[in-house]
Amino acid sequence: MRNPLADKVVGIKPSGIRKFFDVVSEMPDAISLGVGEPDFDTPWHVREEGIYSLERGRTFYTSNAGLMELRTAISRYLYKKLDLHYDPKTEIVVTVGGSEGIDLALRAMLNPGDEVILPEPAYVSYAPCVTLAGGNTVTINLQEKNRFKLTAEELLDAITDRTKILILSYPNNPTGAIMTREDLEPIARIIQEKDIFVISDEIYSELTYGKNHVSIASLPGMQERTVVINGFSKAFAMTGWRLGYAAGPELIMEQMIKIHQFAIMAAPTTSQYAGVEALANGEDDVQEMRTSYNQRRRFVLDQFKQMGLQCFEPEGAFYMFPSISEFGMSSDEFATRFLEEEKVAVVPGTAFGECGEGFLRVSYAYSLEELKEALGRMAEFVRRLRAKKQAGDANRG
């Protein structure tokens, strides 16, 4: 038999984290701070609208780009929240999660050999999608001392003649970092000078604590070179509905919609009706969830402080990215031992790029009780490691 597989796909290395996942799934009694989705159920009125749409027999395909009603609501929402202006007829496509939007944008824009700049640590799907779209990923190792923001110098260093796209992902998974308007301005200048495009994944845009999210597309001259990715998963606790959207200049969106039309047809109809309700009446739910995440963010940060774990203060998403470099072991080793010895799952920073070495991703999308239990075990684990290290140092000394 011939080899049935495509080299490009086989060449994508399975996420190193798979092994770790397998161990976790075989430990039913393990508790976890490892989940990248909200702990809230989707607000009831939104679920009800999905149910109602089924009752009324809304069980057909929608138009390829999505229900006009939903695209109009998205357009209004983006204007109100982020000062973005998109024509619902030509500049917005409703997708199967932000995930699909990322894939569409890359496939619509990349020619073989084009380079995509990817600041890491980053969400895991970008690099494989770049590969599948025929591009090459050029990574930037973001620095904790810069609060994991992308700086102008880092960007300039990474740009070559082949650079076509910068992927920008703030508020960030896994670091919780955000970028303010002042942070984005120099980046936007370089993007325009060097004639590059931006895919801006703003899926956590509703989850910032203190400063409101600013979309790079809202900066002068940037809308025409940016594809904004967003969705319902994180803002409205709707991960399982698989509903997101992309917005950008018609020139690009036309091609993205073409791929979407042939590969997906349309996003799930039930989810789209629920999405209309979420945008129309979900503002209070978002506010309530944001407040609750913020309270837990403060709690976890305080716990780390008490443990003496170094962690910069994240201002977005629902993750902490504490440093474990003091223990002289890899992230993977720390996470594996923590799981084995204390039965708590956290994600090694290296799952999000090599520069995540020395860090852990800790999600605080858990109840206060769960956080207390898990962080209590973490304090114990850390105390034990330090005691052992001290004993070792004393022996050597």
Added chain:
Amino acid sequence: MHNAILKMLENNSRIDLHDLAVMMGTDEAVIVEEIEKMEKDGVICGYPTLINWDKTTEEKVSAMIEVRVTPQRGQGFERLAERITNYPEVKAVYLMSGGYDFLVSLEGKTLKEVSMFVTSKLSTLDAVAGTATHFVLKKYKDHGIILIDKPQSSRMKVTL
């Protein structure tokens, strides 16, 4: 600040005040002071525990009683309401709009005990013109808390 504290306490009155302070980004002393003030002002009226008695060996019957009232000259509803609140078996008294005047929530050991209370005590009050007693068969949700068994969360342990 007050409302934020109240919201947290309403969900969990046993929350550790240090944790509460951390989560609100303030000091424990501030929280303690605010709570004491709200207790004194009658904003916080108590910290009862929500118990699902169906899961205990204790026999309990609860009922909702609609009470229609002939208001007494110069007294309005207040005097009667006050009298009704004095009975220890009465758990709640509300003045209502609509087809009747008071809704009285009652708890007793047996159906008979509750019925006796209504016929011998409540209905005999001067201003009471009539009552309708509704026994509670099952409580599904109380004080915002779902009492029936919920399906376990289907969230996975680790996702990226």
